[in-house]
Amino acid sequence: MTLFARPFVFFDLDGTLVDTRAAVLECYTRVYREHLNADFPPASIPAGEVFAMRPAELFARVAPDRVAELYEAYRVTYPSCIDKVSIFPRVAEMIGALVESGRKPGLVTNKGLERTLIDLSVAGIPESAFCTIVTAEDTRERKPDPAPILLALERTGASPADGVYVGDGPQDILAARAAGMPCVALTYGFYAREDLIPYAPDVLVDDARDLAAVLGADLPEAAR
Template identity: 35%
Template sequence: MPPTPRWPYVVFDLDGTLVDTIGLIVDSYQHAFTTVLGAPEDEVVIRSWIGQPLIRAFRERSPERADDLFATYIAWNHANTERLIRRYAGVDGLLADLVVAGVRCAAATSKLRGPAEAALRLTGLDAYLSGPQALVTLEDTAEHKPDPAPLLLAVERMGGTPGEAVYVGDAVVDVQAARAAGMAAVGVTWGAGSRSDVVAAGPDVVADTVDDLRTALLG
């Protein structure tokens, strides 16, 4: 008998949660900053931006060159995704277990749709989402994390309610978005965010390993 899931609907962040794109993202930012502004950015600052829309970060850093930074980032990221993307060991098995247990799974990300679909396809995780509409990307909502709109849309598309759902992410904005959506929150510590920051955000559960996350979701 499969275990009884704690939540029937699970929405995942993408970068740093389901797929290891942290190195790819950091290198893409650094390429953009070095090419357009002539100098790299502090990696700690870059990591703090992960999980939020790219253009928001570029406007924060250099409003007058944001569009150039964005275009340079996108071109380099696209050219190097297949080379630099990595899998997190055990995530595919966890998703398979969730599906067997009857859990409906979605992803809500601030990534553009093309790169998000590529990341899931290259890691083989697209098969575990509850249909193509279960991927919510930058283009799908006017507001983005920490606003709850992407999470709420993901749950709505799966046919659930916020009270039946949990959001799993690696950043403070993920926990904030879950709280604003009225959803439970699980913070994972293998992504871009520091463990101390994730813990301080106050998720319901902190998962340091994929096994910890399995226990949180499936008991």
């Protein structure tokens, strides 16, 4: 198994550290029902794209004249859906093990900062665990564009050779490759193994225990 024991480990959030699919689905469903009198997801957007899009981008596709209204409704509604947010097994222990060993985890997500901090709080992962947090507000471009990852490198003073990116979607693989960084892709998130193989990630792993092994993180005995 390839080992990426590099000093910087940059993580995606949704589908990688936290399982937010049910919360996002509930939030969108409520907004669609209450403001658009319609069902979610919209038939006009392929299912595989829905969870990779920022809410404002999705609303721009379905109701371009109401983006601000719908985005605000989404923002206000999301906190009432957080009971559906969960953390993937062993992820918190893995982050802790990386920090304990002197490694520097970072977070690079297409999600907005407000909802990112909500998710981390629910998952029990402290914001202070990350050497940098790059969210939707920080770059105009989103993954699969490399701009968010490049900003994380700039903020930390790291080079692509110093880091590895970890994510669960094709957009993560493409962004990491464009930034000159290897990518470890996860099959336990929002995308299946067969969805990821065509993008040729450097490594594919099926759970956080295998991810810890690839990253060279020594999990506590209770989390193995």
